[in-house]
Amino acid sequence: MVSTGLPQVGDDSRAGVANPVLQVEDLSVSLGGRQVLDRVSFSVEAGGFCGLIGSNGAGKTTLIRAILGLTAPSRGRIVVTDGTRSRQNPQIGYVPQKIVLEADMPLRARDLVGLGLDGHRFGIPWPKTKRRIAVEEMLDAVGATRFADVRIGTLSGGEQQRIMIAQALICRPKLLLLDEPLANLDIRSAAGVVELLARIAAEQRIAVLLSAHDMNPLLPVMDRVVYLADGRAVSGTTDQVVRTDILSRLYGHHVEVIHVEGRVLVVSGSEHQAHHPNDTDTFLRGP
Amino acid sequence: MFANFMVNAWEAATVVAIVAGVVGFFTVLRGAAFAAHSLPNGAFAGAAGAVLIGANTIVGLGVFSLAGAGMIAGLGRRARSDVATALTIVLMLALGDLFLSRTSEYAPEIFALLFGEVLGVSSNKLGPTVVIAIACIVAIVALYRPLMLSSVTPDVAEARGINARVMDLAFLVVLAAVTTMAVPVVGSLLIFSLLIGPPAAARSFTNRPPVAMGLSVLFALVTVWVAIAVSYETDLPVGFFVGTISAFAYTVGRAWTAWRRTREGRPPSPNLATLANVDERGTANVVGR
Amino acid sequence: MLAVSWAPLFEPGFFSSEPVHVALTVGAISAVVSGVVGVFTVIRGQSFAGHALSDIGTAGGSASFLVGTSTLYGFVAFNVVAAGVMELIGIRKPRGRDLATGIVLGASLGLAALFLYEGTISSSTTGATVNVLFGSIFTLAPGIMNVIAVLGFVSVSLIAVLYRPLLLSSVSYEMAAARRVPVRLVGAGYLLALALAVSMSAVTIGAILSTALLIGPAAVALRVATRTGVAIAVAAVVGVVACWAGTLIAYDSTVWAGGNGWPVSFCIVVVIFVLYFTSGVVSRLRADPRPATTSDLGRFVEPVEAA
Numbered sequence: 001m002v003s004t005g006l007p008q009v010g011d012d013s014r015a016g017v018a019n020p021v022l023q024v025e026d027l028s029v030s031l032g033g034r035q036v037l038d039r040v041s042f043s044v045e046a047g048g049f050c051g052l053i054g055s056n057g058a059g060k061t062t063l064i065r066a067i068l069g070l071t072a073p074s075r076g077r078i079v080v081t082d083g084t085r086s087r088q089n090p091q092i093g094y095v096p097q098k099i100v101l102e103a104d105m106p107l108r109a110r111d112l113v114g115l116g117l118d119g120h121r122f123g124i125p126w127p128k129t130k131r132r133i134a135v136e137e138m139l140d141a142v143g144a145t146r147f148a149d150v151r152i153g154t155l156s157g158g159e160q161q162r163i164m165i166a167q168a169l170i171c172r173p174k175l176l177l178l179d180e181p182l183a184n185l186d187i188r189s190a191a192g193v194v195e196l197l198a199r200i201a202a203e204q205r206i207a208v209l210l211s212a213h214d215m216n217p218l219l220p221v222m223d224r225v226v227y228l229a230d231g232r233a234v235s236g237t238t239d240q241v242v243r244t245d246i247l248s249r250l251y252g253h254h255v256e257v258i259h260v261e262g263r264v265l266v267v268s269g270s271e272h273q274a275h276h277p278n279d280t281d282t283f284l285r286g287p
Numbered sequence: 288m289f290a291n292f293m294v295n296a297w298e299a300a301t302v303v304a305i306v307a308g309v310v311g312f313f314t315v316l317r318g319a320a321f322a323a324h325s326l327p328n329g330a331f332a333g334a335a336g337a338v339l340i341g342a343n344t345i346v347g348l349g350v351f352s353l354a355g356a357g358m359i360a361g362l363g364r365r366a367r368s369d370v371a372t373a374l375t376i377v378l379m380l381a382l383g384d385l386f387l388s389r390t391s392e393y394a395p396e397i398f399a400l401l402f403g404e405v406l407g408v409s410s411n412k413l414g415p416t417v418v419i420a421i422a423c424i425v426a427i428v429a430l431y432r433p434l435m436l437s438s439v440t441p442d443v444a445e446a447r448g449i450n451a452r453v454m455d456l457a458f459l460v461v462l463a464a465v466t467t468m469a470v471p472v473v474g475s476l477l478i479f480s481l482l483i484g485p486p487a488a489a490r491s492f493t494n495r496p497p498v499a500m501g502l503s504v505l506f507a508l509v510t511v512w513v514a515i516a517v518s519y520e521t522d523l524p525v526g527f528f529v530g531t532i533s534a535f536a537y538t539v540g541r542a543w544t545a546w547r548r549t550r551e552g553r554p555p556s557p558n559l560a561t562l563a564n565v566d567e568r569g570t571a572n573v574v575g576r
Numbered sequence: 577m578l579a580v581s582w583a584p585l586f587e588p589g590f591f592s593s594e595p596v597h598v599a600l601t602v603g604a605i606s607a608v609v610s611g612v613v614g615v616f617t618v619i620r621g622q623s624f625a626g627h628a629l630s631d632i633g634t635a636g637g638s639a640s641f642l643v644g645t646s647t648l649y650g651f652v653a654f655n656v657v658a659a660g661v662m663e664l665i666g667i668r669k670p671r672g673r674d675l676a677t678g679i680v681l682g683a684s685l686g687l688a689a690l691f692l693y694e695g696t697i698s699s700s701t702t703g704a705t706v707n708v709l710f711g712s713i714f715t716l717a718p719g720i721m722n723v724i725a726v727l728g729f730v731s732v733s734l735i736a737v738l739y740r741p742l743l744l745s746s747v748s749y750e751m752a753a754a755r756r757v758p759v760r761l762v763g764a765g766y767l768l769a770l771a772l773a774v775s776m777s778a779v780t781i782g783a784i785l786s787t788a789l790l791i792g793p794a795a796v797a798l799r800v801a802t803r804t805g806v807a808i809a810v811a812a813v814v815g816v817v818a819c820w821a822g823t824l825i826a827y828d829s830t831v832w833a834g835g836n837g838w839p840v841s842f843c844i845v846v847v848i849f850v851l852y853f854t855s856g857v858v859s860r861l862r863a864d865p866r867p868a869t870t871s872d873l874g875r876f877v878e879p880v881e882a883a
Binding site: 068070090092094096097099101102104105106107108111112115118119120121122123124125149150151152167 | 615618619621736737738739740741743744747748750751752753754755756757797798799801802803804805806807
Binding site: 367380523 | 618621622623624626627628670671672674675676677678679680681682683684685686687689690693783784787788790791792795836838839841842844845846848849852856
């Protein structure tokens with residue numbers, strides 16, 4: 001691994017971005033003795049659309065969890081808006097990676113969105129007009145009214161994704177975090193989700209940060225990218241970051257950035273050390 | 288303890304342990320612990336029914352455990368598998384209750400089926416036991432590769448033409464056969480513990496399937512041998528020792544895994560911690576059941 | 577008066593029989609509690625735990641039988657401890673979790689074997705073991721009703737208090753954790769409710785019926801209901817109906833089946849199965865209310881449970 005300093009691309013942590021909703025400064029996280037994130041810095045402004053790009057094992061999920069406050073950093077800090085966060089006013093809407101839903105789950109789409117509003121409160125939900133209206137509005141905003149009364153377990157991938165986004169947005173967060181939302185969607189559904197998110201970011205002035213291992217679906221709408229490799233990050237605009245010289249320095253070995261018909265390919269000179277677990281291996285580890 | 292009448296117990300238990308180790312490897316891999324509990328427990332109802340109509344209890348066991356296997360697979364097509372298994376064991380036990388109520392004679396031999404009477408195995412019972420045992424092992428060996436594939440990566444298996452439901456049923460049928468040969472010998476409690484405890488422990492010590500299966504058999508053998516020996520000395524039930532030794536083996540296995548993981552710089556368990564720990568291998572992209 | 581017009585259905589003495597009153601009451605309470613807890617049990621894929629607890633409690637019952645205290649207390653004690661152990665082991669993936677449940681169950685059954693053995697040695701009452709294992713709705717110790725009611729009430733109240741966070745964490749553990757829901761506490765609370773519910777039902781109506789009323793009505797309800805609240809209500813109603821109908825059939829069977837008639841547990845289970853298959857037919861016949869969608873082709877694929 002190369003020990004050169006991180007390629008400097010725009011000084012994001014302070015002056016580069018006006019109105020930062022999310023500021024990550026010099027964040028390092030180590031888990032179980034392993035350095036998972038190493039001095040990551042970037043910020044996202046209100047209404048900004050930021051892609052967190054990296055292959056599996058690069059640290060995307062850890063970063064997201066650190067932002068959510070579920071993982072304690074060993075160094076650095078994370079500031080979300082003005083720092084005031086509470087259970088009632090989370091400021092961050094979170095869409096986790098794929099959730100497994102059985103077909104018999106007795107929740108309609110609108111019920112799940114409603115849980116986004118008050119699912120953290122104890123007790124039984126009491127039907128209130130205000131709640132119902134808020135849910136209706138949110139369903140409409142994500143284009144889910146059509147299947148609002150369908151059981152969530154029978155929704156298609158794209159439909160489920162919209163509902164998850166709705167439940168994350170219903171508390172009017174300033175920041176929307178999505179963990180690999182496009183991973184298992186077909187191209188059409190993925191494009192639809194990206195378009196929806198971009199619209200939400202622009203209209204509601206909500207900062208969107210989503211992780212992906214393929215940046216191509218995001219190219220039309222992404223205005224910032226945070227590129228993660230082995231826990232180290234480079235951030236800036238797409239043009240600034242996705243370049244052969246910058247990414248090669250980040251990875252520590254030569255990678256080639258190829259533009260083909262409006263799409264970007266990052267090709268490694270040598271075999272990139274991504275984690276590709278042997279499937280049988282994974283399964284034979286003890287519980 | 289190696290007197291004549293005990294030798295049969297040793298032989299019978301050894302045969303059962305070997306089969307349990309082999310089949311148990313897949314039981315744990317497929318997460319079929321509930322089925323491994325339900326089939327032996329429910330099958331006793333078949334024995335009760337056999338007593339009612341004056342048939343051979345082993346036949347009753349066999350018929351009922353096969354029917355149970357079919358029912359779990361059948362109900363499991365439209366329902367969750369654990370719901371299917373729960374409904375199956377409930378029906379079987381309810382039928383057992385019915386059969387028991389029809390006969391005024393309280394048959395202690397049926398009760399023994401629940402907790403096992405290893406010491407009561409006569410030599411002529413050993414023959415059919417061994418035959419079915421061999422059949423079970425042959426079946427597992429024959430089905431080894433499709434079973435592995437469908438247990439670990441069902442989608443890859445589908446792509447190669449292996450039907451998941453057929454494999455489900457096939458495995459349940461093998462479990463039913465194990466039930467039939469083992470329950471008269473060691474009782475339903477023991478076979479259940481042997482099917483999950485030793486194999487679970489074995490998995491903690493190795494990644495390679497054949498080694499895991501071998502260890503599984505070894506642990507099962509050690510479990511029954513120690514259990515019989517201690518039971519003989521203390522006069523306490525074998526089932527008690529099998530249950531506790533299995534739990535002990537499982538705990539040791541998990542502790543070993545946790546220790547090994549910490550040494551490798553990984554979180555001790557992907558599950559025991561809060562969300563603060565990273566996923567084991569980043570995101571899980573492999574599809575499966 | 578009701579009995580007159582329904583004469584063929586109700587054998588004489590059904591409504592006036594004291595044991596029947598007790599059976600109907602106890603059955604109804606157990607059915608309601610089991611229905612409420614059962615819906616969450618099925619949703620969370622913990623049917624094995626729900627069944628295991630009835631056997632584990634039996635070990636406790638045998639222990640207290642040995643010691644001389646009421647079986648109920650031993651039952652509850654063992655179940656609560658077992659639930660605690662299951663929560664501590666803390667495996668979230670279903671396969672590993674069922675395995676852990678199985679280990680705990682195996683150990684408990686071993687203990688039960690030990691206690692029963694000691695019991696038969698000391699008092700040689702083999703009939704008692706059958707009772708502990710199977711229970712009998714028609715033979716309940718007097719004065720137990722109050723404790724049963726309290727257990728049931730606590731169990732249902734726990735579910736009511738935990739309702740929203742439990743539902744949210746059942747849909748997605750991560751979503752709930754991100755919303756600062758104390759997920760492990762909520763999960764532990766649910767297991768406690770399960771332990772109490774299984775205890776009160778297994779001691780009164782037997783281990784078989786405990787599982788039957790926990791899983792069966794919930795499975796029926798989940799086939800026909802699209803909302804959680806409705807599912808819970810349906811599960812409770814189905815459970816009560818099954819109990820009462822089963823009790824009635826069992827009572828009547830003393831006439832036409834000869835001997836002691838059919839056991840209540842069998843009759844109730846049969847009713848549950850009839851309702852289950854009926855609900856299956858109903859749910860298949862029901863037209864899908866959604867219009868066909870031409871977009872949104874993607875369908876999520878289940879991730880493997882990495883060990």
